[in-house]
Amino acid sequence: MQSRFYLSLMLxxxxxxxxxxxFAGYRELAPEWKKYQKEYxxxxxxxxxxxxxxxxxxxxxxxxxxxxxxxxxxxxxCTSCHIGYDNPAMANAKLPFKQHSGDYLKNHSVEKYxxxxxxxxxxxxxxxxxxxxxIKATAHAAGAGAQEKQARKAAPTGEEHKVHxxxxxxxxxxxxxxxxxxxxxxxxxxxxxxxxxxxxxFFREKGCKGxxxxxxxxxxxxxxxxxxxxxxxxxFPMKDVAGERNTYSWHKQHFVDxxxxxxxxxxxxxxxxxEADFLATYVLSLRAEEVPKKYRRIxxxxxxxxxxxxxxxxxxxxxxxxxxxxSMYDEIFRRTIPSIKNPAFLKAVDxxxxxxxxxxxxxxxxxxxxxxxxxxxxxxxxxxxxSYVANDRPKDKPELFDVTKYKADxxxxxxxxxxRCALCHGKKGEGxxxxxLRNPVVQNADLQFLAMTAxxxxxxxxxxxxxxxxxxxxxxxxxxxxxxxxTLSKAKK
Amino acid sequence: xxxxxxxxxxxxxxxFLNIAAFGAAIVSALGMLAGMFRMFKANVHYEESLKFKxxxxxxxxxxxxxxxxxxxxxxxSDEGGIYAITAICxxxxxxxxxxxxxYQCPCHGSRYDKDGNxxxxxxxxxxxxxxxxxxxxxxxxxxxxxxVAKGTKYKFS
Numbered sequence: 170m171q172s173r174f175y176l177s178l179m180l181x182x183x184x185x186x187x188x189x190x191x192f193a194g195y196r197e198l199a200p201e202w203k204k205y206q207k208e209y210x211x212x213x214x215x216x217x218x219x220x221x222x223x224x225x226x227x228x229x230x231x232x233x234x235x236x237x238x239x240x241x242x243x244x245x246x247c248t249s250c251h252i253g254y255d256n257p258a259m260a261n262a263k264l265p266f267k268q269h270s271g272d273y274l275k276n277h278s279v280e281k282y283x284x285x286x287x288x289x290x291x292x293x294x295x296x297x298x299x300x301x302x303x304i305k306a307t308a309h310a311a312g313a314g315a316q317e318k319q320a321r322k323a324a325p326t327g328e329e330h331k332v333h334x335x336x337x338x339x340x341x342x343x344x345x346x347x348x349x350x351x352x353x354x355x356x357x358x359x360x361x362x363x364x365x366x367x368x369x370x371f372f373r374e375k376g377c378k379g380x381x382x383x384x385x386x387x388x389x390x391x392x393x394x395x396x397x398x399x400x401x402x403x404x405f406p407m408k409d410v411a412g413e414r415n416t417y418s419w420h421k422q423h424f425v426d427x428x429x430x431x432x433x434x435x436x437x438x439x440x441x442x443x444e445a446d447f448l449a450t451y452v453l454s455l456r457a458e459e460v461p462k463k464y465r466r467i468x469x470x471x472x473x474x475x476x477x478x479x480x481x482x483x484x485x486x487x488x489x490x491x492x493x494x495x496s497m498y499d500e501i502f503r504r505t506i507p508s509i510k511n512p513a514f515l516k517a518v519d520x521x522x523x524x525x526x527x528x529x530x531x532x533x534x535x536x537x538x539x540x541x542x543x544x545x546x547x548x549x550x551x552x553x554x555x556s557y558v559a560n561d562r563p564k565d566k567p568e569l570f571d572v573t574k575y576k577a578d579x580x581x582x583x584x585x586x587x588x589r590c591a592l593c594h595g596k597k598g599e600g601x602x603x604x605x606l607r608n609p610v611v612q613n614a615d616l617q618f619l620a621m622t623a624x625x626x627x628x629x630x631x632x633x634x635x636x637x638x639x640x641x642x643x644x645x646x647x648x649x650x651x652x653x654x655x656t657l658s659k660a661k662k
Numbered sequence: 663x664x665x666x667x668x669x670x671x672x673x674x675x676x677x678f679l680n681i682a683a684f685g686a687a688i689v690s691a692l693g694m695l696a697g698m699f700r701m702f703k704a705n706v707h708y709e710e711s712l713k714f715k716x717x718x719x720x721x722x723x724x725x726x727x728x729x730x731x732x733x734x735x736x737x738x739s740d741e742g743g744i745y746a747i748t749a750i751c752x753x754x755x756x757x758x759x760x761x762x763x764x765y766q767c768p769c770h771g772s773r774y775d776k777d778g779n780x781x782x783x784x785x786x787x788x789x790x791x792x793x794x795x796x797x798x799x800x801x802x803x804x805x806x807x808x809x810v811a812k813g814t815k816y817k818f819s
Contacts, residue, residue: 176680179683179687180686183689190694225795258798
């Protein structure tokens with residue numbers, strides 16, 4: 170009885186083992202690339218024009234192809250399936266046999282460069298799914314519609330993470346991000362690298378560095394962007410990314426609508442779909458690893474002229490202050506961003522004051538300190554920005570306010586403040602529609618400056634003139650109220 | 663497993679079970695052994711391929727001789743065609759250099775004539791010639807793993 174039980178057990182396990190072996194044997198003998206190469210061989214034989222070519226085609230040996238790239242520390246086996254990459258006869262063949270497009274391979278021989286240095290993907294994998302490592306979202310088509318997002322949340326799918334690889338194959342729309350590993354933008358401009366060059370331009374002109382550091386220069390509201398292009402997927406919240414869930418889609422969609430992917434994001438962007446493509450391409454070109462020197466073709470070009478005040482303003486300020494002509498309440502920052510090119514403001518302040526604000530920043534607000542040891546601007550650069558901001562200053566001198574003429578009464582000032590100022594600046598000066606009055610720049614400003622501001626208001630902003638020409642407060646009232654404002658930093662919140 | 667089934671099954675059925683069970687075990691064991699031997703032969707190695715492109719045929723006009731340094735190879739061309747001779751001395755693997763009369767090894771003085779035959783020194787054998795084929799893109803491909811008979815020259819269009 171017992172021996173029969175063990176016999177059956179042996180039979181069953183033997184059969185299971187056989188099954189597995191047959192499967193393993195099949196996988197070993199009929200890998201994906203072999204199927205493709207056999208098909209390619211048939212194509213070659215069919216397309217042979219003369220006897221000699223036919224003989225050569227028949228001699229084509231089906232074997233795993235490998236590009237060993239010692240200098241790049243890569244092993245690429247892509248050509249095992251993309252076997253027709255260098256065959257002009259395959260120019261119109263279907264994938265994976267199609268010849269490589271363009272004449273890129275003429276100067277980038279596959280033997281020297283391989284494939285993954287530009288295209289990413291897992292070079293060693295001899296199977297399509299693993300080599301491309303494309304993470305397809307299955308439940309929805311590409312696109313970032315709110316409706317889709319809802320649908321996805323309702324029916325989450327578990328199939329999206331079929332193969333995980335940090336650097337899946339890069340979609341062709343962002344492929345130019347690979348070019349700048351070896352080429353300078355001057356070269357790329359005319360040689361098929363227009364997207365990444367445009368992206369770099371936008372990056373400079375949309376004020377990205379106002380919040381993001383690059384090479385340790387820039388603001389600190391956002392993340393530093395050094396090497397962000399080769400940061401693996403795990404660094405990015407992929408939950409709400411539509412279409413393929415990889416860093417490439419993430420960057421693009423994050424430019425279109427940052428808060429869709431990162432709800433707490435304070436990033437300000439206002440770009441079209443196309444511009445988002447350029448910017449994503451540029452950002453993806455900011456890679457951490459460097460290709461070996463002998464591959465790089467970055468020429469010694471004369472350094473571009475140092476940016477002038479306007480260029481610097483665009484680079485670092487425009488993101489928040491836009492044109493600087495109007496102040497506006499910002500929904501994301503939940504505060505008013507002051508208009509720094511407003512003539513009324515410029516009339517009341519001198520360059521030294523602006524420079525102090527730029528170099529020291531405004532503690533308690535989003536305004537960063539831009540000195541060399543913080544955001545990394547040199548003093549000359551700050552001076553250029555200050556003089557650019559100040560070039561809208563009206564010629565006429567402001568009417569001074571003589572603070573010595575009156576004796577300030579802060580108790581009276583408090584009463585006036587509650588009636589006149591608290592609505593916009595908050596009960597304790599914490600700011601709402603108006604700016605925060607507790608911040609150090611206001612608190613450290615002299616009484617005369619504050620009194621003049623209160624008296625004359627700020628044209629083109631919600632701040633009206635409170636002096637005789639406006640609301641009608643007397644000079645004594647004004648002095649009382651600004652003296653009270655100066656005590657706000659000591660008051661409890 | 664009722665006793666009735668056992669009665670009906672008789673000896674032959676038990677034999678079948680015996681044979682099937684042992685058969686399956688033995689076949690799978692043999693299969694695994696075969697699989698293990700398969701492991702000895704790798705599909706590819708982690709090293710540079712011995713097959714490599716050297717350029718288009720028109721870059722090797724008749725009468726030219728070029729050393730391809732990083733591949734340790736001489737590519738020569740005459741009326742008979744293009745041919746490739748290794749630059750690795752067959753004695754201890756130094757790189758030979760071309761002279762007026764053939765090839766000279768700098769290490770232990772081996773000397774070869776223009777066809778690679780040994781004419782002096784400790785070299786035990788002649789410099790091998792390699793197969794040249796033409797790839798689909800028109801580039802010539804040398805396969806340093808395939809030696810061909812001395813004097814094999816290739817004509818390409």
